[in-house]
Amino acid sequence: MKTRLERREHLSGLLFVAPLIAVLVLVAGWPLARTLYFSLTDAYLDDSANHVLVGFGNFVEVASDPVWWRAVRNTAIFTTISVAIETVLGLAIALLVHGAIPGRGLVRAAILVPWAMPVVVSTKIWEWMLNDQFGVVNRAIVGLGLADHGVAWVANGSLLLGVVIFIDVWMTTPFMVLLILAGLQILPEEIFEAAEVDGIPWWKRLWSITLPLLAPTIGVAVLFRVLDALRMFDLAYVLAGANVNAMTMSIYARDRLINNQELGVGSAASTMVFLLIAFVAIFIVGALRLDRSGAAER
Amino acid sequence: MASVALRSVSKSFGHVPVITDVNLEIADGELVVFVGPSGCGKSTLLRLIAGLVPVGAGDVVIDGEVVTDIPASKRGIAFVFQSYALYPHMTIARNIGFALETLGLSRQQIDAKVTEVAATLKIDHLLSRRPRELSGGQRQRVAIGRALVRQPEVFLFDEPLSNLDSDLRMEMRMEIAKLHASLAATMIYVTHDQVEAMTLADRIVVLNKGRIEQIGTPQQLYHAPQNRFVAGFIGSPRMNFMAVSANASGADCSVQGPGNLSLDVTLSGPGLPTEIGIRPEALSIAIQGQGKVTGTLERLEDLGHEHLAYVRIAPDIAWSVRLPNALGKVATGTSVGLDWRFEDLFLFDRDGHRLDHSMSHERSAAANEVRA
Numbered sequence: 281m282k283t284r285l286e287r288r289e290h291l292s293g294l295l296f297v298a299p300l301i302a303v304l305v306l307v308a309g310w311p312l313a314r315t316l317y318f319s320l321t322d323a324y325l326d327d328s329a330n331h332v333l334v335g336f337g338n339f340v341e342v343a344s345d346p347v348w349w350r351a352v353r354n355t356a357i358f359t360t361i362s363v364a365i366e367t368v369l370g371l372a373i374a375l376l377v378h379g380a381i382p383g384r385g386l387v388r389a390a391i392l393v394p395w396a397m398p399v400v401v402s403t404k405i406w407e408w409m410l411n412d413q414f415g416v417v418n419r420a421i422v423g424l425g426l427a428d429h430g431v432a433w434v435a436n437g438s439l440l441l442g443v444v445i446f447i448d449v450w451m452t453t454p455f456m457v458l459l460i461l462a463g464l465q466i467l468p469e470e471i472f473e474a475a476e477v478d479g480i481p482w483w484k485r486l487w488s489i490t491l492p493l494l495a496p497t498i499g500v501a502v503l504f505r506v507l508d509a510l511r512m513f514d515l516a517y518v519l520a521g522a523n524v525n526a527m528t529m530s531i532y533a534r535d536r537l538i539n540n541q542e543l544g545v546g547s548a549a550s551t552m553v554f555l556l557i558a559f560v561a562i563f564i565v566g567a568l569r570l571d572r573s574g575a576a577e578r
Numbered sequence: 579m580a581s582v583a584l585r586s587v588s589k590s591f592g593h594v595p596v597i598t599d600v601n602l603e604i605a606d607g608e609l610v611v612f613v614g615p616s617g618c619g620k621s622t623l624l625r626l627i628a629g630l631v632p633v634g635a636g637d638v639v640i641d642g643e644v645v646t647d648i649p650a651s652k653r654g655i656a657f658v659f660q661s662y663a664l665y666p667h668m669t670i671a672r673n674i675g676f677a678l679e680t681l682g683l684s685r686q687q688i689d690a691k692v693t694e695v696a697a698t699l700k701i702d703h704l705l706s707r708r709p710r711e712l713s714g715g716q717r718q719r720v721a722i723g724r725a726l727v728r729q730p731e732v733f734l735f736d737e738p739l740s741n742l743d744s745d746l747r748m749e750m751r752m753e754i755a756k757l758h759a760s761l762a763a764t765m766i767y768v769t770h771d772q773v774e775a776m777t778l779a780d781r782i783v784v785l786n787k788g789r790i791e792q793i794g795t796p797q798q799l800y801h802a803p804q805n806r807f808v809a810g811f812i813g814s815p816r817m818n819f820m821a822v823s824a825n826a827s828g829a830d831c832s833v834q835g836p837g838n839l840s841l842d843v844t845l846s847g848p849g850l851p852t853e854i855g856i857r858p859e860a861l862s863i864a865i866q867g868q869g870k871v872t873g874t875l876e877r878l879e880d881l882g883h884e885h886l887a888y889v890r891i892a893p894d895i896a897w898s899v900r901l902p903n904a905l906g907k908v909a910t911g912t913s914v915g916l917d918w919r920f921e922d923l924f925l926f927d928r929d930g931h932r933l934d935h936s937m938s939h940e941r942s943a944a945a946n947e948v949r950a
Contacts, residue, residue: 470663473630478677478728479651488676492667 312554319547328543338548342536348549350524351532352556354441358516358528359509362448367502369449370456371494375486377457378464388461395454403518406447410434437525444516444526448509456501463497464490499568506564510557529553580641580654580731580764581606582627587636589619589626589788596622598788600636604781609758609765611775613811614785620768623785624734627766628657641731653732656725660737662717664709664724671696671705674723695727699753715746722757735767739774751777772812776800784808806930809855815886817855817924818897820871824851831935833925837871837891837916843925846934851925858900860922863887863908869915873897875908889916 319338323331342348377387394402409416410433418430433443467490475485491498513530520526522535533553537546582604589597596619604610612620625631627638629650637646645653664673675692683691696702699719709717718738725733735754739747755778758765769775775782776796784791784799784807791811792804803809809817822835826845833841833851843851866872873891887899897916908914925933 468661468663470659470661471665473650474657474659474663474665474724475676476630477628477650477655477657478724480677480680484680488668489665 315547315550315554317547318543319551321544323543325537325541325543325546331544334544338545339552341545342549342552347524347527348529348532351527351529354526355510355512355528357441358445358448358512359506362445362452363502363505363509365445365449366453366456366505367498369453370460370501371498373453373457374460374464375490378461391454391457393454394451395458397451399451399514400518402451403447403515406443406450407434407519410443434519437523440520440523440525444512444519447519448512448515451515452505452508456505459501459504460494460497463494467493496568499564503561503564503568507557507561510560511553529556581639582732582764582766583639584623584627585637585639587623587626587633587638589622589631589634596788597626597634600788600790602783602790602793604764604766607762607764608780609767609778611779611782612766612768612785613770613772613775613782614791615811616770618785619788620770620785621736624657624736624766624768627732628655628734629653630657654730655732655734656728656730658721658725658733658735658738660740662709662721662741664717664720666709668708669705670701670707670709670712670720673709673720674705674727677724677728691727692723695723698726699723714742715750718742718750719753722754726757731764733763733765735765737768737770740769740771747771747774754778772814776812782812784811786811802932803924804932806853806855806926806932809924809926809932813857815858815898815900817857818861819853819855820891820895820897821853822851826850835871836895837873839871841870841923843920843923843935845925846936849927849931849933851933851935852928853926853930855924855926856897856918856922858886858898860918861897861899862917863889863899863901863905864915864917866913866915869917871897871916872913873916875905875910875912875914877910878905880904889914891916 321331322334412430412432421427512528516526533549536542584602587600614620675688678688701719783793792808799812822833824833829845873889876890877888879886885901890896
């Protein structure tokens with residue numbers, strides 16, 4: 281039996297979260313429901329009121345489209361490689377900046393610059409620097425005698441995904457550095473002093489003390505980055521538009537929805553993106569929980 | 579085992595001097611306790627010896643070898659932290675044996691050593707647990723075990739018991755004393771708890787504002803403090819002080835102060851007393867009109883095993899008196915006299931140095947008669 285006081289507290293708790301729930305329903309629940317609904321219709325964007333229900337036909341169409349699978353593959357490659365590089369690089373820089381180096385405050389501020397720039401701006405900057413004729417990168421390569429003529433970084437389809445990954449690493453490594461640095465700074469210093477007195481060499485300190493204690497922080501950082509990378513749209517779109525070599529799942533959905541005006545098929549693709557990301561999110565969060573309960577050994 | 583020496587060691591953090599010109603010789607197998615008020619630099623001094631903090635000037639010598647520029651790991655020391663500093667993600671067994679993993683020992687050798695140390699400290703049933711599953715006292719044992727397993731030349735303890743409740747603290751204090759007796763290792767122990775200092779130490783180093791005030795056995799510090807700071811720091815409740823005025827002709831000196839204080843003392847050296855001090859346990863309460871000082875009984879506290887009386891001598895001077903028995907019929911608010919034996923009187927000069935004195939002849943004779 282709940283006491284009256286408990287019921288009252290329960291009620292006031294509900295009252296406090298009610299505004300948030302209302303806003304969430306409005307800005308997330310409603311659009312999601314609409315998308316789900318349209319994914320089951322044959323609607324077109326120019327006249328969305330005029331449609332009939334067609335069941336799961338749109339999903340079948342997306343799943344049998346080789347371009348969709350190309351987009352899924354691109355997104356998977358992009359996510360895996362960019363997040364892996366960002367994590368390793370972010371960890372390394374964080375460890376470096378965490379140490380007492382002169383001008384540390386300035387370094388920390390400077391590291392954040394790429395993260396603070398709008399994606400479109402940094403993408404455009406890189407696009408110009410990588411331009412095959414006028415770009416500074418090719419100029420340097422030719423100038424240093426590394427190649428006779430410049431590389432068509434952005435125009436060459438086989439290089440495109442690599443360039444997207446490179447720019448993303450440049451832009452989001454600071455985010456990783458910041459998160460991991462925050463994690464490093466809350467580790468108790470005396471543990472490391474104890475290891476120092478005990479004569480534990482630096483690599484063993486890193487591997488057996490720092491990394492295990494930092495694992496939850498890194499886990500959360502990776503979760504953030506993976507979810508972000510799976511939704512990748514702006515960078516790849518600004519750089520390559522709907523070029524199939526750098527097409528991500530989000531770009532595919534947009535292409536069907538806006539360019540082809542296929543509201544039904546586009547919604548189906550969007551729903552599939554949503555389900556995929558939700559699945560990955562649940563998987564990673566589950567893995568992190570396991571770790572936190574202390575089940576992980578050594 | 580090894581001796582430890584500090585030679586003109588100084589250290590500043592930025593422009594703030596923390597340790598100033600400290601000289602200290604610690605013999606092989608000695609247990610030396612650093613005490614002092616918080617911020618006196620006692621923990622910094624310990625870290626300087628450990629090599630966790632580089633010295634600003636001077637030298638640290640361990641076992642006759644200058645180790646000033648040698649890293650902590652090569653100084654042959656073990657450090658026990660106040661926070662225990664256990665590795666939270668490792669089992670107790672691995673916490674204790676971790677330092678051995680880099681020494682090229684086999685798994686079996688490490689396990690054997692860990693088991694042996696754990697048995698000595700009675701924590702062998704906890705080896706598969708993690709630090710957070712242990713109580714404070716058990717964690718402290720693990721921290722000591724981690725130090726023991728490396729068989730260091732010198733043990734350094736940084737307020738190891740201050741996070742424990744008083745029962746456990748007493749138990750661990752005896753444990754550390756036993757450990758010191760059985761290992762005969764050199765130990766340096768930092769504490770702000772003077773009971774720990776008095777009971778554990780072979781010698782105590784009293785620090786104040788980064789300087790050594792006095793080095794001595796617990797008895798020397800208690801019975802012959804060199805200055806007012808040490809006199810006031812060692813002893814609980816603390817020594818009672820009173821500012822006095824003095825007139826000297828040669829060695830004979832008459833001392834006047836509040837509460838009708840009037841004493842004749844014979845000084846054994848130069849200097850004029852400006853302050854007197856008497857420990858609470860050296861005072862006795864006399865009936866009004868007798869004793870050396872008069873005041874008003876303000877409050878009585880019954881602690882069971884002892885009784886504390888507070889006597890106000892002047893508006894800004896209240897002395898505490900420690901009595902073995904209850905003060906029966908004396909009511910608070912009445913005027914009382916306070917008496918003491920002459921040899922229990924401490925005299926301090928303007929700079930806080932203690933002045934040696936002997937009793938004046940007549941009174942000395944009288945006192946002897948009474949005692950005989």
